[in-house]
Amino acid sequence: KQEVTQIPAALSVPEGENLVLNCSFTDSAIYNLQWFRQDPGKGLTSLLLIQSSQREQTSGRLNASLDKSSGRSTLYIAASQPGDSATYLCAVSSYNFNKFYFGSGTKLNVKP
Amino acid sequence: GAVVSQHPSRVICKSGTSVKIECRSLDFQATTMFWYRQFPKQSLMLMATSNEGSKATYEQGVEKDKFLINHASLTLSTLTVTSAHPEDSSFYICSARPTQNSPTGELFFGEGSRLTVL
Numbered sequence: 001k002q003e004v005t006q007i008p009a010a011l012s013v014p015e016g017e018n019l020v021l022n023c024s025f026t027d028s029a030i031y032n033l034q035w036f037r038q039d040p041g042k043g044l045t046s047l048l049l050i051q052s053s054q055r056e057q058t059s060g061r062l063n064a065s066l067d068k069s070s071g072r073s074t075l076y077i078a079a080s081q082p083g084d085s086a087t088y089l090c091a092v093s094s095y096n097f098n099k100f101y102f103g104s105g106t107k108l109n110v111k112p
Numbered sequence: 113g114a115v116v117s118q119h120p121s122r123v124i125c126k127s128g129t130s131v132k133i134e135c136r137s138l139d140f141q142a143t144t145m146f147w148y149r150q151f152p153k154q155s156l157m158l159m160a161t162s163n164e165g166s167k168a169t170y171e172q173g174v175e176k177d178k179f180l181i182n183h184a185s186l187t188l189s190t191l192t193v194t195s196a197h198p199e200d201s202s203f204y205i206c207s208a209r210p211t212q213n214s215p216t217g218e219l220f221f222g223e224g225s226r227l228t229v230l
Contacts, residue, residue, distance in 0.1 A: 031217055032217050032218075034218065034219065036221070041203075041224075041226065042223060042224060043118070043205050043221045043222050043223040043224040044156075044205065044207075044221040045221075046218065046219075046220065046221070049218050051217075089155065089156070091156075091219075093217055093219075099158070100146065100158065100207075100219060102155045102156045103155060104154065104155040105155055
């Protein structure tokens with residue numbers, strides 16, 4: 001069974017700092033990996049999606065990388081802002097699309 | 113991006129009553145929708161996969177008679193929590209994948225529904 005782990009569980013940084021969130025998964029037979037943001041009491045907002053054949057995706061200050069063979073992904077946030085404070089979740093999709101496995105999330109706090 | 117709408121966003125009910133939560137894909141058709149449950153400070157746990165026109169597929173440990181799922185159309189799936197008890201209090205989130213597959217297989221999520229059972 002696929003297991004997804006996110007480290008660290010919580011992170012607090014001063015505004016302006018660059019930071020990296022980590023995600024690892026045990027089964028490399030994935031179709032894609034998706035990073036989400038979740039604000040308290042809210043649903044999930046998709047940030048970046050990386051297909052298994054890709055190595056990275058970028059959107060604004062966010063850059064996500066994927067090393068499928070080693071079962072790792074990172075989400076890089078440049079020049080962090082207080083508005084980036086949220087819980088960040090990664091999830092991997094199985095090849096038949098019927099399963100989507102989530103990590104437990106990293107709770108980010110960016111201090112003004 | 114594609115929009116998934118959930119209703120209600122918050123519901124409070126008495127123990128023993130049933131509660132229905134709706135999940136709609138607003139600008140696309142979805143043959144398959146997924147229902148998740150999230151406890152405080154925990155990640156999402158898949159409860160069931162909802163398939164239009166057929167029975168839902170439940171994950172191990174999820175009571176299908178407790179959590180009734182209906183996917184009557186390509187844009188609507190409903191989750192009914194029957195005879196709700198305080199331990200059913202949780203955050204329920206649905207997601208949908210466009211029938212016209214995006215080759216990326218991207219999933220879109222609703223805003224979630226907070227259920228509180230008194």
